[in-house]
Amino acid sequence: MNNKHVEVLPDKTALIERARERVLSEIRTAIERSDRATIALAGGGTPKPLYEALAKEALPWDKIHIFWGDERYVPPDHPDSNQRMAREAWLDRVPLPPENIHPMPTGAANPAVDARTYEQELQAFFELESGTFPKFDLILLGIGDDAHTASLFPGTEALQVRDRLVTVGNKDGQARLTFTVPSIDAARCILFLVSGAGKQEALDRIFAPEANPFVYPARFVQPREGQLWWLLDDAAGRNLGVG
Numbered sequence: 001m002n003n004k005h006v007e008v009l010p011d012k013t014a015l016i017e018r019a020r021e022r023v024l025s026e027i028r029t030a031i032e033r034s035d036r037a038t039i040a041l042a043g044g045g046t047p048k049p050l051y052e053a054l055a056k057e058a059l060p061w062d063k064i065h066i067f068w069g070d071e072r073y074v075p076p077d078h079p080d081s082n083q084r085m086a087r088e089a090w091l092d093r094v095p096l097p098p099e100n101i102h103p104m105p106t107g108a109a110n111p112a113v114d115a116r117t118y119e120q121e122l123q124a125f126f127e128l129e130s131g132t133f134p135k136f137d138l139i140l141l142g143i144g145d146d147a148h149t150a151s152l153f154p155g156t157e158a159l160q161v162r163d164r165l166v167t168v169g170n171k172d173g174q175a176r177l178t179f180t181v182p183s184i185d186a187a188r189c190i191l192f193l194v195s196g197a198g199k200q201e202a203l204d205r206i207f208a209p210e211a212n213p214f215v216y217p218a219r220f221v222q223p224r225e226g227q228l229w230w231l232l233d234d235a236a237g238r239n240l241g242v243g
């Protein structure tokens, strides 16, 4: 796959700085191409300093639309909410028009209903024909120690869903909302951020020539036409033999 780029940065500070550069470049390119930039965010701890760095940028915020690639099934003010983290670290600190923020809904008391609602929002926003997937300008992703990405967890039904944009993920019996594999793979650019020794083993399996993607779900991420970036810090990526 010649659209795959892997970089190992010396430490987390360098990783975040490189990610900031890449995100700004993708935003610039998208706005030049279509006068708007569509970005789907990751949750978890790794991207938080990136979001804090982006909050300091002067950008054409009215042209930037923010979505999420996955969400914990909790209210938006819950400490585990991916939306809450991104709002606190970034979105609430910049003049983004409220209508440019497109959180995953979690209020229906039924994750399948909320997944369907978000799917419809994406279909309307991207003006999608039935059976097609949105081309996000950028999808940010992380991985867990178990090689999950977004909320696509090992051995779960969500991994098999190919006819939906958004589905219900399952982390140890707890519902999540998540982009499906084809929704991720349709993006123009996918940027993984991975930090820390705890991710080393998972990365080794994700990058191995052969391993079961149902066990190591991040292996499913293989964009059809878009660019795939893996930015790793040394603690995570030192076994991979990448310069």
Ligand SMILES: O=C1O[C@H](COP(=O)(O)O)[C@@H](O)[C@H](O)[C@H]1O
Binding pocket: 041, 042, 043, 044, 045, 046, 047, 070, 071, 072, 082, 141, 142, 143, 144, 145, 149, 150, 151
């Ligand atoms: O639960 C999640 O975990 C992954 C990885 O999170 P991290 O804390 O190890 O950075 C994240 O990418 C995903 O969006 C999130 O919901």
